[in-house]
Structures are given as C-alpha cells and as structure tokens.
Amino acid sequence: MTHVTQKHRSIAAFTHGGAALTALERAELQRQGAKAAARGDPADANPIRQRLEASGDGTGERHAIWALRAAAWQAGYEAQVKARRKRPASHGGEPDRDVE
Numbered sequence: 812m813t814h815v816t817q818k819h820r821s822i823a824a825f826t827h828g829g830a831a832l833t834a835l836e837r838a839e840l841q842r843q844g845a846k847a848a849a850r851g852d853p854a855d856a857n858p859i860r861q862r863l864e865a866s867g868d869g870t871g872e873r874h875a876i877w878a879l880r881a882a883a884w885q886a887g888y889e890a891q892v893k894a895r896r897k898r899p900a901s902h903g904g905e906p907d908r909d910v911e
Contacts, residue, residue, distance in 0.1 A: 830875035837883045844887030848895070857884050 840859070847856055860881040863874070
C-alpha cells in the first residue's frame with residue numbers, strides 16, 4: 812500500500828490544473844536549471860518563467876503546463892545551489908601539506 816501512495820505522490824508532483832509533464836521532460840528542465848546555477852546565472856534567469864511573464868506562452872499550450880515547466884527548471888536550479896552550499900571549501904587545488 813505504501814508503494815501506491817508514493818507513486819501517487821510522484822505523479823501529483825508532475826501535474827497542476829489538469830496539465831502534466833512527463834518525467835523525462837521534468838528531468839531535462841531540472842538539468843537545465845542546475846546547469847544555469849552551476850554557471851552562476853542569477854535565479855531570475857529562468858527562461859521559461861521570463862517568457863511566461865512577458866507574453867504568456869505564445870504557443871497555444873495552456874498556462875498550467877508552462878507554469879509546471881518553469882517550476883521544474885527552478886527546482887533544478889535550487890537543488891544545484893543547495894548542493895554547492897553543502898560542499899566543503901576548496902583549498903585552491905593544492906594538496907594538503909604537512910608543516911614541519
């Protein structure tokens with residue numbers, strides 16, 4: 812029974828207002844968001860959200876699907892930022908040396 816509950820939760824994460832993303836599309840958008848964060852792009856660089864806010868989707872697709880796409884990109888971005896914060900500080904690429 813727990814497996815069914817978890818499955819329904821994962822499906823619910825990809826839907827909103829009757830719109831849905833495939834797991835593959837969501838993963839790709841999250842990857843793109845993570846890459847943007849790794850490059851150091853600002854959080855408001857989300858190209859999907861910018862397009863949505865500027866003029867709607869412009870493709871005839873429902874607003875809900877574009878909102879899901881923007882949220883997937885943002886989730887990838889935020890996950891990358893969070894992962895970077897958890898990494899220990901670098902030593903500038905030099906190996907640790909014993910001091911005599």
